[in-house]
Amino acid sequence: MDLINNVTGVDEEGRSRQRILSFAAKRYASAIERNPEDYDALYNWALVLQESADNVGPDSISPSKDALLEEACKKYDEATRICPTLHDAFYNWAIAISDRAKMRGRTKEAEELWKQATKNYERAVQLNWNSPQALNNWGLALQELSAIVSVREKQTIVQTAINKFRAAIQLQFDFHRAIYNLGTVLYGLAEDTLRTGRQFDAKEISPNELYSQSAIYIAAAHALKSNYSVYRSALRLVRSMLPLPYLKVGYLTAPPTGNPVAPHNDWKRSQFVLNHECLQQVSRGEPKQSTQSPSAMLASTTHIEKPLIKVDILDITSISACADLTLPPGAGLCIDTIRGPLYMVADTWESMDGWLDAIRLVYTIFARGKSDVLAGVITG
Template sequence: MSATPEEEPQLQNGAVEPEPEPEREPETETVTDADPQLDESKETAIQSNDAVNSPPSPVEHIAGPELRKDQGSRTFTMRELLSELKDDETSEGEYRHTTNGSEGERRDTSSPYSQESIQQQQQHIDQNNATMDLINSVTGVDEEGRSRQRILTFAARRYASAIERNPDDYDALYNWALVLQESADNVAPDSNSPSKDDLLEEACKKYDEATRLCPTLHDAYYNWAIAISDRAKMRGRTKEAEELWKQATKNYEKAVQLNWNSPQALNNWGLALQELSAIVPAREKQTIVKSAISKFRAAIQLQFDFHRAIYNLGTVLYGLAEDTLRTGGSVNSKEVSPNELYSQSAIYIAAAHALKPNYSVYRSALRLVRSMLPLPFLKVGYLTAPPAGKPIAPHSDWKRSQFVLNHEGLQQLDKIEQQQVLQNLSGRSGEAVTSNKLAVKVDIADIVSVSACADLTLPPGAGLCIDTIHGPVFMVADSWDSLDGWLDAILLVYTIFARGKSDVLAGIITG
């Protein structure tokens, strides 16, 4: 049920919606402010697993028909491809893929291998014709879609011809698979066109062939995983869907192994694991969820302003909090409590909103989780630190105390201030604490870098180094898990500051 803009959305159990549609060319595309707006009518809950919106086709690039293997996976925008293919159509006339008179059939029949070659050739021609029949029968839902499909159909004919000439042309196979994947997005819901699943299945076969011929083609593994994921979504929470999600995660893993510097692949891998966790037996779920968390976090570490991965990490933590609460809370003291998980979730969702305040789905989610933040702060927790002004001090002088993080910086609290913070949190009064001049304090504007560290001069534990323009500041977190939370929170606040969005974050935590 949709809520009107005046209505406050209600929390729903497990309703966490990852920032959806992955991109199909991670090496050539970047996330920009030109992303499509998300539907305002979906601001009813933090929903799960790609249910909120269906933006335009995520494939923004199709490799051009003139690709050569020594060029790598050079891609063209649809506009460039349109121009090139229109020129080719003009020069070549109405090209049709046929089995008569094609270059692939002009073989030397006197060769001792001719019979075998002819049989293989005919087999490829039959397969190509069947695939072309699928593409030819696709019609777009509007004029733009029909124009786009004409381009895709023409490109498919060229790739089919290339494969007839050379069945081992993995570039042509890869690009043809992309065309099939694009065509699947052009299938009208209520038409006589082939089903989207048929086109995606054929695309998967082409990716399979391409990667068999070129096992290092990481783009193919990445896009293949997306095609498998799209097929899995059509099957709901079934055993068949479970197997498809497992296949998708394996292909994302292979893509990351071949190209580790791809935050998009890591983000999509996390999304696939999140989908899989909703299907597998309960005993397997927590392991898969933790793996998804690690993938989102790895994506953020590669690109700290990657708002999709930031938001997705918030949603998976929210879902974990729901599951933990439903099963009776933490099993032991080492596990994070549901309240802490909710608070962590809110930090990431707030950060995603600060980076992309115009995204309605982020805004809707923030309304649901903002009260879970330790307002008027973004994060409150404990760190062990040396006395203020004495970074090098005996371990006995280091004290574990409460720290607060907001849009301006990280600050240590004394006992009186800690009591004030506890009162604020219990009463949600929103009053700021009095600044302690003798406390350890780090201004966000002064930060140069933030990292985990291991140093014999520090007390035992998970070391944190915040390098500033005034010199390094060292602290120790209670655990390595706690350190991850502090690292992410500080780096996110710094990234928001560097992007000029601190005022948005300030409005979230103090407004």
Template sequence: MELINSVTGADEEGRSRQRILTFAAKSAIQRNPEDYDALYNWALVLQESADNVNPDSTSPSKDALLEEACKKYNEATRLCPTLHDAFYNWAIAISDRAKMRGRTKEAEELWKQATQNYEKAVQLNWNSPQALNNWGLALQELSAIVPAREKQTIVRIAISKFRAAIQLQFDFHRAIYNLGTVLYGLAEDTLRTGGATNPEDVSPDEFYSQSAIYIAAAHALKPNYSVYSSALRLVHSMLPLPYLKVGYLTAPPAGEPVAPHIDWKRSQYVLNHEGLQQVNKLEQKQVQNLLGGPDVTNSEKRAIKVDVPDIVSVSACADLTLPPGSGLCIDTIHGPFFLVADSWESLDGWLDAIRLVYTIYARGKSEVLADYKIFGIA
């Protein structure tokens, strides 16, 4: 109560409310020391009080309030190990403590504790994109502190958390943006260490391109967010304009989804706000020239074209009718299209890009992707 009473920065009404809530929680604990709900509520009040501490205040310190909150969360989860909200908010409190310590060994330990609590929260409640996103952010912070030999492993785990958050909520623009930023950092690190050393490794340019796709998608979903606009100006040149994504997929002849494997051909595909389209040989030269020439997207020679409004679902698939590799199924109102990506990592990129384009279309924001002036090319 002493800590609550000495908080400066909140208005008197807010302090009064926090004192009442703290008194209620304390009274409940006195009546029943194993009342984990009361402990959880007490921790929430302490955490809220920490948020209200005046930045210039030294008494009480924000850290002291957060430390007390963590103790209450610890006790609440000891009494009720399935209290996922407590693990989630506990992780936030630990993260806030870690942020105050910069890039120190103490901060490293706190970030590790935060990731462990986010992991527990997700295990208890897997349908939480916010917890997955925060877990990815904590891992990203941790990767900036650990020795270089550990960094890339942690970054790749962070990428998987952001991607999992997006798969739960396709329009979760914060996770989409965060995935773009972590991929940009990975591109920078890969370039700094000499680039891809094996043919199967992803090149820095590919990481940059992937980063640009997510940042462009976040901007399309929230075009008024200045941070997204600023990031897009940085990465716009990394997009294969006028497309969002360009790459290779293996497909059967048009109209023959169960053709013999020998008849499946690997060719170039482009994705924009209208859909996924196969590139013919004439257009392929233009695409390979960084798409600097005229747009010829109306060619009738394409064997495969999937319009965004026709998409029902997009998923990875494993089927004996497909050639070996990373299978991709785009189910449409006209029936399914089966394709095979070059690798599982490439497949993830295609899945996310197609889903994001569809999500942007479903939210009525396709015109933002269509207006290439936002990418700074005009």
């Protein structure tokens, strides 16, 4: 209570808000005196401390923001000890720890705090898996942690962060913050790969492809929230990394047109392009192996035939990964349309994830009435 009572607020609105918080804190303190096992009172008291920390001025020494957050963490700890299934407490506890870590820069102490935060986000997601915000924050905490740990640990942590952002998007397809964050972590991974000069084998994603993937997510975030200046600035940086005038270019193995149950030998690996309107096949047959970027490969195609497969975005009803054993070897992809399902196979599961996300994002942008914004990005 002494900590909360000494918070004055930086302006009149803050002072008014702090008076309300102080009154609430007294009620929760009284509830704990009556019943020390009242985990709801402990949880709400922690929230009051956390909100009070936001009211502390940047130059305040007594109480400090860190002292309030530390006390909030103690209350969250007590509440979750009494009620181990209190997922909201683990989530807000992780936020408080993250705020403490941010004050400590890239130090060993900050590293330990970020590790604690990731553990609490993990516990929050275990108790409430249907929380895209918790998954997104978990990814952000991992991203911060990756900037502090050794190079040997970094790659694993970054890959885990990518998985968390992707999981958040799969729960909420229009979650623009997670979409943008995924783009930034992929961009950072591409930069790190080039900076270290590490050789990568054919099974790994090249820096050029990572840049291209990064640009897809940032372009999608911008299309969903074009008034966000940070998305607009990031898009200016990465737009040239897209295979313009398309959003995505790559290879998929598909059956002959009109014969989805054709023998595996009749399925052909060919080039596909995705824009704001459709996914379509642009070349026939097996391409030669190339180290070129997707946009360069598209430009070098010598003979563009009439599209054999074309899926209009407005015809799609759902899209999902598919592990059907009747498909050729590889990572299966099923696009359900109003005309029936279309099955295709990507070279790897990582490639399939990229196609799955890209098509879902284009469909989500279409469903939100933002296709014209995406069209402006890729066609200029």
